[in-house]
Amino acid sequence: MILRFALCCCAFLASLSAQDSEVPLGLNLPTSSMVEGWRPAIRFTHRFTEPARGASKDLFGLDGGNFAGFGLDQGIGAVPGLNAQIYRTADAKTLVLALQQRLVNTPHLGMSLRVERFDEGVKRITLPGGTIGITGAAVQVPVDARLGSITLRLVPTWLSRSSTQDKGLFTAGAGITWSFLEGHSVLGEVYPRPSRLDAATHEPGYAMGYRYATKGHRFTLLATTVNGTTTHQVLGGDYAGGPRTASRWALGFNLVRMF
Numbered sequence: 001m002i003l004r005f006a007l008c009c010c011a012f013l014a015s016l017s018a019q020d021s022e023v024p025l026g027l028n029l030p031t032s033s034m035v036e037g038w039r040p041a042i043r044f045t046h047r048f049t050e051p052a053r054g055a056s057k058d059l060f061g062l063d064g065g066n067f068a069g070f071g072l073d074q075g076i077g078a079v080p081g082l083n084a085q086i087y088r089t090a091d092a093k094t095l096v097l098a099l100q101q102r103l104v105n106t107p108h109l110g111m112s113l114r115v116e117r118f119d120e121g122v123k124r125i126t127l128p129g130g131t132i133g134i135t136g137a138a139v140q141v142p143v144d145a146r147l148g149s150i151t152l153r154l155v156p157t158w159l160s161r162s163s164t165q166d167k168g169l170f171t172a173g174a175g176i177t178w179s180f181l182e183g184h185s186v187l188g189e190v191y192p193r194p195s196r197l198d199a200a201t202h203e204p205g206y207a208m209g210y211r212y213a214t215k216g217h218r219f220t221l222l223a224t225t226v227n228g229t230t231t232h233q234v235l236g237g238d239y240a241g242g243p244r245t246a247s248r249w250a251l252g253f254n255l256v257r258m259f
Contacts, residue, residue, distance in 0.1 A: 023073050023256045024083065024100060024112065024142065027189045027207040027222050028234045029155050029173045032110030032144045034102050035075040035083050040259050045069040045089065045229045047252035051244060052223065062251065067091040069229055081105070085116075091228050092132055093121030110144040118232055129241035130163030138231040151177040153189075155235075162194075162236030169194045171235050183213045191226055194237045205234065205243035218256035223249040 022033035023041045035041050050064025071087030081102030088095050098116035105111075116138050124133030137160045145152045153175035160168050175189040191205035209222030225248060227233060227240040237243070244250070 021075070021258065023218070023258070024114075025254065025256065026153065026175050026177070027187050027209050027220065027254070028191075028224065028226065028229055029153065029175050029189050030100070030112075030114055030140060030142045030231075031153060032102065032105070032112040032142045034081055034100070034105075034112070035073050035258075037075050038077040039075045041073045042257045042259075043069075043071045043073065043087070044255040045071075045252070046254075047091075047224075047227075047229060048250050049227075050250060051248040052251050067228075071096075081112075087230070089229055091230075091233065094228075094230055094233070095119045095121065096230055108146050110142075110146070112142050114138075114140040114142060116140075116231060118230055130238050132163070134161060134163065134232075136160040136162075136232060138235075140231065149179045151179075153177070157231065157235050159232055159236055162232055162238050163240075164238040165194075165196050165236075167196075169196045169236075171237065173235055185211045185213070187211060187220070187222075191235055191237070191243070193242075194235075197237050197242070202237050202242040203245070205237070206246065216258045218254070218258070220254040222252050222254070224252060225249055 021036035021039055023035060023043060024031045024033045046068050048062060048064060048066045067090045069089030074084045076082040076084060083100045085098040096116055096118045100112050100114040103111045103113055119135045120133050122133045139158045141156050143154045155173040158170050171194040173191050177185055177187045179185040187209050189207040193202050193204050205226035207222055207224035209220050211220040225244040233239040
């Protein structure tokens with residue numbers, strides 16, 4: 001009887017842990033969530049490069065080019081709240097290596113510290129829109145405020161460099177998630193223009209999307225004005241000439257598989 005009770009308790013605790021486990025990915029911004037224990041998860045990203053125009057002759061941008069990315073998120077069970085990540089995107093052949101440590105996790109507040117290194121694998125060259133083939137680092141502090149079915153997100157970020165700035169710059173992305181049904185949610189994110197960039201030539205970026213979550217999968221369909229998926233591409237404000245104008249949204253999706 002005692003053994004059966006102990007097994008039931010263990011199963012219950014395991015189910016709670018599984019519910020809390022989550023890949024720290026919003027639309028483009030990181031979240032304070034973590035993959036628990038030694039669980040692995042894979043992420044696949046896909047961004048169409050052509051804007052989703054109103055005419056159907058180009059299938060709303062799907063006939064144009066695209067950039068795909070693939071990554072692995074791995075929980076480090078020996079250090080509670082620690083995750084490692086490796087991510088590679090075809091956009092500039094960029095490789096990202098990151099560590100993220102949970103700092104706070106309460107029913108109403110989540111906070112993590114994320115440190116990453118990015119390397120663009122293409123030959124270093126300076127173009128009119130900026131320099132490609134750069135290497136740098138980013139430090140972020142994703143903060144999630146949970147208010148019932150709504151989560152407000154702020155991601156203060158320091159970048160060692162960007163496409164046009166070889167000095168460090170500070171910025172902060174913001175987002176919101178509304179979970180309106182079990183497994184269903186809508187998300188929105190804003191990427192302000194860093195103060196170092198010229199307001200006459202660069203503007204803020206935006207993204208919005210819908211997510212459907214099952215026990216093992218997270219599928220997100222999104223539209224965004226920014227180019228790229230990595231921290232320096234999204235928050236640097238100047239990657240590929242900067243975000244598109246507010247009327248030129250491109251489609252994309254994220255797919256996460258939890259194990």
